[in-house]
Amino acid sequence: MSGRAAGAPDPLADALIAARLCAADPGLGGIALRGGGELRDAVIAALRSHLPADAPLWRVPVHVDDDRLFGGLDLVATLAQGRAVQRAGLFVEAAGGVLVLAMADRLSDAVAGRIVAAMDGGGVGRALVVALDDGDGPDECPPAALLERLAFRIDLHDAKPVAAMQGGEDFGDAGTPQTPDAVLATLVATAAALGIETARAPLFALRAARAAARCAGRDAIGDEDLMLAARLVLAPRATRLPAEQPDDSPPPEPQPPDAPPPDAGDRDQPDGETRPLDDVVLEAALAALPKDVLAQIAAGGVRRGRTRASRGAGERRRSPARGRPVGVRPGVPGGGQRLSLIDTLRAAAPWQRLRRTADSASRVLVRRDDLRIRRFETRAESVTIFVVDASGSAALSRLAEAKGAVELLLADSYVQRAQVALIAFRGSGATVLLPPTRSLARARRSLAELPGGGGTPLAAGLRAAIDVADAARVRGQTPFVVLLTDGRANIAADGRAVRSVAAADASAAATALGRAGIAAAFLDISARPGPEGAALAAAMQARYLPLPRADAVRMHAAVRAVQPA
Amino acid sequence: MSVSFPFSAIVGQDEMKRALLIAAVDARIGGVMVFGDRGTGKSTAVRALAALLPPVRADQAGYQDGTPRSGQVPVPFVDLPLGATEDRVVGALDLERALGAGIKAFEPGLLARANGGFLYIDEVNLLEDHIVDLLLDVAASGENVVEREGLSVRHPARFVLVGSGNPEEGELRPQLLDRFGLSVEVRTPQDLDQRVEILKRCDAFERSPAAFVEHWAADERATLASIARGRAGLPTVALPDAVLAFASRLCIAVGADGLRGELTLMRAARALAALEAVSEVTQAHVATIAPMALRHRLRRNVLDETGSTARILRALEEVAG
Numbered sequence: 001m002s003g004r005a006a007g008a009p010d011p012l013a014d015a016l017i018a019a020r021l022c023a024a025d026p027g028l029g030g031i032a033l034r035g036g037g038e039l040r041d042a043v044i045a046a047l048r049s050h051l052p053a054d055a056p057l058w059r060v061p062v063h064v065d066d067d068r069l070f071g072g073l074d075l076v077a078t079l080a081q082g083r084a085v086q087r088a089g090l091f092v093e094a095a096g097g098v099l100v101l102a103m104a105d106r107l108s109d110a111v112a113g114r115i116v117a118a119m120d121g122g123g124v125g126r127a128l129v130v131a132l133d134d135g136d137g138p139d140e141c142p143p144a145a146l147l148e149r150l151a152f153r154i155d156l157h158d159a160k161p162v163a164a165m166q167g168g169e170d171f172g173d174a175g176t177p178q179t180p181d182a183v184l185a186t187l188v189a190t191a192a193a194l195g196i197e198t199a200r201a202p203l204f205a206l207r208a209a210r211a212a213a214r215c216a217g218r219d220a221i222g223d224e225d226l227m228l229a230a231r232l233v234l235a236p237r238a239t240r241l242p243a244e245q246p247d248d249s250p251p252p253e254p255q256p257p258d259a260p261p262p263d264a265g266d267r268d269q270p271d272g273e274t275r276p277l278d279d280v281v282l283e284a285a286l287a288a289l290p291k292d293v294l295a296q297i298a299a300g301g302v303r304r305g306r307t308r309a310s311r312g313a314g315e316r317r318r319s320p321a322r323g324r325p326v327g328v329r330p331g332v333p334g335g336g337q338r339l340s341l342i343d344t345l346r347a348a349a350p351w352q353r354l355r356r357t358a359d360s361a362s363r364v365l366v367r368r369d370d371l372r373i374r375r376f377e378t379r380a381e382s383v384t385i386f387v388v389d390a391s392g393s394a395a396l397s398r399l400a401e402a403k404g405a406v407e408l409l410l411a412d413s414y415v416q417r418a419q420v421a422l423i424a425f426r427g428s429g430a431t432v433l434l435p436p437t438r439s440l441a442r443a444r445r446s447l448a449e450l451p452g453g454g455g456t457p458l459a460a461g462l463r464a465a466i467d468v469a470d471a472a473r474v475r476g477q478t479p480f481v482v483l484l485t486d487g488r489a490n491i492a493a494d495g496r497a498v499r500s501v502a503a504a505d506a507s508a509a510a511t512a513l514g515r516a517g518i519a520a521a522f523l524d525i526s527a528r529p530g531p532e533g534a535a536l537a538a539a540m541q542a543r544y545l546p547l548p549r550a551d552a553v554r555m556h557a558a559v560r561a562v563q564p565a
Numbered sequence: 566m567s568v569s570f571p572f573s574a575i576v577g578q579d580e581m582k583r584a585l586l587i588a589a590v591d592a593r594i595g596g597v598m599v600f601g602d603r604g605t606g607k608s609t610a611v612r613a614l615a616a617l618l619p620p621v622r623a624d625q626a627g628y629q630d631g632t633p634r635s636g637q638v639p640v641p642f643v644d645l646p647l648g649a650t651e652d653r654v655v656g657a658l659d660l661e662r663a664l665g666a667g668i669k670a671f672e673p674g675l676l677a678r679a680n681g682g683f684l685y686i687d688e689v690n691l692l693e694d695h696i697v698d699l700l701l702d703v704a705a706s707g708e709n710v711v712e713r714e715g716l717s718v719r720h721p722a723r724f725v726l727v728g729s730g731n732p733e734e735g736e737l738r739p740q741l742l743d744r745f746g747l748s749v750e751v752r753t754p755q756d757l758d759q760r761v762e763i764l765k766r767c768d769a770f771e772r773s774p775a776a777f778v779e780h781w782a783a784d785e786r787a788t789l790a791s792i793a794r795g796r797a798g799l800p801t802v803a804l805p806d807a808v809l810a811f812a813s814r815l816c817i818a819v820g821a822d823g824l825r826g827e828l829t830l831m832r833a834a835r836a837l838a839a840l841e842a843v844s845e846v847t848q849a850h851v852a853t854i855a856p857m858a859l860r861h862r863l864r865r866n867v868l869d870e871t872g873s874t875a876r877i878l879r880a881l882e883e884v885a886g
Contacts, residue, residue: 027771113647113688120608145688148603179768188760197753198604202764203771329651329695330713369713 012036012159015043017212018152018232022128023050024211026096028151028204029119030129032104032142036156040132043156047098047130056097056127058090062106070114091118094127104142105135112143119149151204153236177213178220179206190230190282195240205229227284235285331373343372382480383419383436383472384409387465389485389525390426391456399452402484402525404552409482409559410443419477421468422446425461427454428495432464436472455497458489458536459505462513469518480519482559483542486526487533503532507539514541521559523547568774569616570609573784576763577754578606583837584747584857585614586788588725590795591836594746594829596704596726598689598737598861601751606763607729608687615642615683617785619793626681628673629720641682641724643675647691654696655703655711656718671718676709679724689728690737697741700726704744746829747854748861750874795840802838803845804831811884812851818880821862830858852881 015033022028031047033040048057060069071089090099101107101115119126129150135141147153187202187209196202209229213221328343348370355365386406390399410420420443422434433446462483469479489506490499513520520542524533529546537544545558575582584597599607620637627641645654656674675684684700686692692700703709709722728745730737742748754760770777809831816827834850841850860873 109691113691117644117646117687145603176772181765184761184764184768185757188757188764192755192757192760197602199606199753199760199763199767200604202760203767206764206768207771369715 010160011154011156012039012042014232015039015152015154015156015159016046017228018154019043019047020050020215021208021211021232022152023047024215025207026126026128028128028207028211030098030131030150030152032131032133032147032150032153034133034135034141034153034155034157036159039156039159044098044100044130047128051097056094057100058094058097058127059100059102060090062101062103064090069111070118091115091127097127099127099129101129101131101142101146103134104131104146105133105140107143107146109143109145112146116145116149148198148200151208151233154232155236177210177218179210180220183209183221183226186226186278186281187229187234189278190285191234191237193282194234194238194285196234196237197239198237201234201237205233208233223280226281230281230285238285241286328372328374330369330371332368332371338374340372340374344370347372381418381476382478383421383469385421385423385436385465385468385472385479385481387423387425387430387461387481387483387485388450389456389458389461389483390424390450390452390454392426392453399450401552401555402523403447403450405523405555405559406447406484407444408552408556410447412556412560419472421472423461423464423468424450425457425464426452427457428460428491429457430460430464432468436468436477455491456485456489457491457493457495457502458485458487459493459502459509460491461485462506462509462540463493466509466513466516466518469513469516478519480521481513481540481542482521482523483540484523484525484555485533487522487524487530487536488526489532506536510536510539514539521545523555523559525555568778569612570767570770571778571781571785572610572613572617573788574766574770574777574781575606575610575613576766577759578610578751580857581607581610581749581751583853584749585610585727586792586795586840587747587833587836587854588727589614589618589792590840591799591832592723592725594832594836596728596745596747598742598745598748599727599729599751600731600748601729602731602753605751605753607751608685611683611685611727611729612642615640615685617789619789621681628677628680630671641679643679643682643684643724645675645684645686645692645696647686647688647693649675649696651695651699654699655709655713657711657713658716669715671711671716673720674709676703676722676724677720680720680722682724684724684726686726686728688730689741690730694738697738701740701744742861743823743825745861747833747857749857750860791840791842794842795836798842798844799836799839801844802835804835805845808834808846808848808851811848814884815851815855815880816859818884819859819863819877821859823862826859826862830854833858848885852885855881 015031015036018031022030031043033043036043044057048055068087069089070091071087077085077087107115115129119129129146131142131146131150133142141147184202184206187205191202191205206229209221209225212225212228213219216222216225218225328340330347344366345364348364348366351367351370352365355367386409388399388402388406406422419436419438420434421432421436422443423430423432425431433450434443437443465481465483469481472479487506489502490497492498492501493505493509496502520540522533522537522540522542522544524537524544524546526533533546534544547555547558572582581599584599588594588597599611601607618640620639623634623636623638626638652674654674654676656677657672659668659670659672703722704724704726707721707723709720711718726744728737728741754763766777812827812830812834816830821827830851833854834846837850837854838844838846856874856877859877863873863876
């Protein structure tokens, strides 16, 4: 038994098990499947096959309108019958069955919010949700609120289709299995050790374990059920590794794998197992941790919500005239607002019989109240703010390369019609050399004239960046800060040359920038990148790019890679 | 209607529970905003409180069209979904009656239904701007005025606004934030035993809601009794001048914007005293309330990122000491 836990199980087999468990307990919410192409269909088919024969299955395209999803006025029937006819939404129609959300990574937070509300409303015949995630990279994933309510998330990228056929074995179905107290303690301890905050996770894990025990015909939740639950439910939600967490996150009760809490391990020691149950379960979860999560945890980054990560590409703004359509609202066209014909007709439809009089029997009667205007969402213009360390420590060797990289980035920004700003800090303060502009020539000139030498007033540089970024936001632009420095602050915010105060000030300014939600990249250009840079970047919530020996071209490539498209 | 998780069975989260109880004792405090991560029991607590409260007089709850009503109805609890349209929120022409009988009648919206009870908005920071504007207006005036589709209707809409949200997913507009009397921050308990207890209770509830609710019935009755006592005692709770001065000094020390902070602080302290069935507000009451009444009203200093709560606690020490 313990031998099986160590090996990494095939994701497809896991997905098939998850499908079986969801069918056994719809309270599990559903599955998020990442990648996988055609393999996903196998999973959906398996899920469908475990449900009753008449259970509905609906595929929801990403551009589904709200009416269809949550119900609304049926235009055709309303016109035909002369009275308001409501149509049930997909959520009602799919009750007791499966709702497949295609391209869930593109779902807007607002739609996800309503889906989530429908799922929470629960009770009356809820549908299982399968969210298909075609996202690429950690920033593109379904809205966090949706993922939170699906018990399982499985990454099918490395799945082998060969294993496909062996997941659907027929399980028995015994009554509700018993739940020993130790099971609860173990799940909670494992969740805590993996840094999982939400109370839903252990609850899902418990339901999954119970469903697994029931499917296997056991009358109590066994170790293998717990390990399965830990692997499928808890592991994908992990935000840290158990052994090395004490300083960066605040739990007062860290959970080193060698010392389970006294109340958890010793209550119930099944079949002479020498190691405490907690360890075994935790190990099962750890073995299943996806590679990219491990990498992220190792890099010190905690996974954040999607909204946080996707900022920067020009935040979304409402716009009357152009962009992606995001719905309609009542209103009179004009002043840049455009009429939405279909929605106007839809609003007018129920009234036709009432409005119709003898002389106007053949026309559709539209009144002012029916008018609907379209709303659009656009991307705001972006401003790239370069904050360049021109101090003695950084400048002498690296400034030329940094200038070269900035020049290349300037050229990019110019091509993308984005604005650029340039801030330099050296000596005792920071100077805004170039307020946001599109003029490439001006930017080049001020860059070339940038002298080097002196102390490193990093805090002053960051504050200047915050000011420029705030001003850009007020104008409706989206700022992106690129900081080039060695991170070794030695001039405090008040101009004193006290290294410890300078470091504290820099850290405070970096935190302020991070809290302000300004997207940023940190290019560490020191010859030997130290921990200061990484810590500052973390405080700024910025991408950290240590580039000790990079030339201008490589620096440019690195920033391009992290810059929002 | 499905059964709600019992309010008394919520593990921990004392500050949130206290804020909700205070709002239940004195509706004029103006609502509660709950900040916190997912899965910390925000919605559970709010729904539980509404389910717990005693019925209210029918002429003070729901849509009042002018016809006299008698008897009692359950406390209205309305969920405002994120995607709600203006029609749904403020009300619109009643299509069925207009088409069927040719009568121009008003179909009350969510605001009318929430009158006298609770209006709950989950993920309030994701709410569309034009709905927020609408809510601000109605919450300030206590009255919903509809001038559309040939209708001209006004009806009372006094409700306790309860919002919840995760600040990491979008900032709340200060105007809306200011409308909430109290704000609380909830976190997952870090104590392992508490977490086990949460899991145990949630599981027990999901498996057999009726039995679980029955098990907690006595505690629910006790909570309900303390709310009723609080409401009854509220008008007679004394507010000594010294305590008032303390509250003012505190507001000045933390630099809270506007006078609404002071007013809320005072009202909430009084409600807390009533809830605890004591006859006089003390400094301790004010100190307990201060973080939740003031934390969302502090002017944000970009460079001082000390948490608002810490700033209030610091000011409390200064003012008291």
